[in-house]
Amino acid sequence: MSLVYLNGDFVALEEARISPLDRGFTFGDGVYEVIPVYNRRVFRLKEHLERLENSLKLIYMRNPLPVEEWKRILDRLVTENAGDDQSIYLQVTRGVSPRDHVFNDEMQATVFIMTKPLEQPDNSAGSAAIVRPDIRWQWCHIKAITLLPSVLLRHEASLSGAREAILVNQGLVTEGAASNVFICESGKVLTPPKSRQLLPGITRDLVIELLQQNGIECSEYPVPETQLRSADEIWITSSTQEIVPITVLDGEMVGSGQPGPLWQHAARIYRDFKQEFSQHRSSDV
Ligand SMILES: Cc1ncc(COP(=O)(O)O)c(C=O)c1O
Structure with missing residues (x-):
């Protein structure tokens, strides 16, 4: 029960x-x-x-x-x-x-x-994503239960054998239908800045914090669709999926087509942080 x-x-x-x-x-x-x-x-x-x-x-x-x-x-x-x-x-x-x-x-x-x-996710194989126009409303910073556009976008992704739809509004990446997006370029990590166009993800904030604490350069900067398509690595983040490397975008390989070295590093840092939290006795609040 x-x-x-x-x-x-x-x-x-x-x-x-x-x-x-x-x-x-x-x-x-x-x-x-x-x-x-x-x-x-x-x-x-x-x-x-x-x-x-x-x-x-x-x-x-x-x-x-x-x-x-x-x-x-x-x-x-x-x-x-x-x-x-x-x-x-x-x-x-x-x-x-x-x-x-x-x-x-x-x-x-x-x-x-x-x-x-909750089963602990195994993201090590990498996942596929598609890119779609962001057809949602203009207040995506509210975590509203009104999710029909996201439901349709995730359905489209699943029909293409992909895990997520990465959304683009006026040429800029906003987020995934149910996740935030990070890209890696020349050893640096970028994620779109907070705005009304995207949900301020709790995992997103934690990933930025952990990367910076561990000496990995991570900036909040607008990401054009062209930059997404040429990225060395793409990740999506959410509370239950954690950090997922996107290795195929619209049927094309991302970088080498394998989860990249920065993802490996970030996933390790995140896992250690979670482990530390779950072993700790005191309250998080
Ligand atoms: C649209 C959208 N963006 C981002 C996220 C990630 O947010 P969080 O890391 O708080 O789970 C979610 C989570 O479901 C989401 O639905």
Whole structure:
């Protein structure tokens, strides 16, 4: 049985019920987070809760729960659900209302949280990606549950045998449909700067921090599509996939067609950081 949290109650997933008039269902009116758990410790919790707070603010919602309450709920789910390593999915919608676009402050948010066991990714074989126009909206810095363009883009990628669609807006790389993008050129690492065109990935920030701490030059700089296509290495990052080397782009080899030396180095640094975290006894927050 998988235990979930729904609006104040801990129930079995099969028993959780929401109204069809929930605005998450009728409008996709809500935001979410995906947070990895290692050795039953929630990874980068502070950063995920800060991003959640920011997403809520940007859609004119108050955070329905104080930080201590979020921690208490997550702690119980992570303790009671299966797997030392898990992935938490949490979603906050504007709640139930008559189907009318207009909202007000009185609406009672719906909070839903589930977890599932997380397998440690093996990215060593490399993956394929396709390049597509960024057909999403102009506020991609909000982690909104409204994901139809991303669903269609990932579907297109999967039909091409690829793992991800890397998106281009006005000639510049923004991010992947469900990841951030890094490229390597002449021994240096580049990633597009934060803007409304991309999600401020928690993994992205951590990778930049770890690279810089380890003496690898990493800059936040606009990446034209032409630079992506001529890069020595391409990586995509996300909380559950970690750092994935893209070795084939639109059917063409990236660099040597194998995961590159900078990826090897970055993956090692990231693995060590995770290991250190999961062995540490004290709280991350
Ligand atoms: C559009 C998009 N960009 C980037 C990311 C990576 O974010 P994070 O590293 O916080 O998982 C995700 C994660 O799902 C995403 O959906």
